[in-house]
Amino acid sequence: MTLRQVVWLMLPDETTLGCQNRDLLTAVKARCEAVSMAHGLTQSFMHLMRKRQPEALTGWLEQASGSGLPDLVTFARGLERDKDALEASLRLSWSNGPTEGVVNKIKLLGRQAYGRASFALLRQRVLLAA
Structure with a gap:
């Protein structure tokens, strides 16, 4: 079993x-205490994200920082830098997903037309796709 396969086993509920x-x-998990600890922290993080529990974030960050697992410590430090934004994303129901989808579609159309079409044709395709 590869490390990648173990990681994919740890992510879902x-x-x-x-x-x-x-x-x-x-x-x-029985063979490696580090994997067991990483699985527990991963599952608790996924749970707090799915259930949108910003109050549990501080406790999780402390656990991950004190775990001694280098990758989780680095991940926790990165989240700590953006803690305000992460807490806001858990509290607020707003999403920029639809906007990102439209931007992605426009970029795809631009890539398809690169070097083959004029701006007028690209503009027409974008307007028709919207």
């Missing part, structure tokens, strides 16, 4: 894992 994958994850 354990209740959604199949029986074979759940047994595999349990075996890996």
Whole structure:
């Protein structure tokens, strides 16, 4: 089993894992305390993000910083720098997802027309796609 496969086993909620994958994850966690700790911290972070619990963020950041796992410590430091924005994203229901989708579509159309079409044709395609 590769490290990448272990990481992908750690991300979803354990209740959604199949029986074979759940047994595999349990075996890996039993052999390595660091994997077990990383799995617990990963699951608690995913839970606080899914349930939108900004009050739990400070406690999680302290746990991750004190875990001694270099990657999680670095991740926690990065989140700490943007803590205000992260807490706002958990508290507020606003999303810029639709705007990002439109921007992505416009960029895709521009890439498809690069070197082959004039600005007038690109403008027409963008207007028709909207």
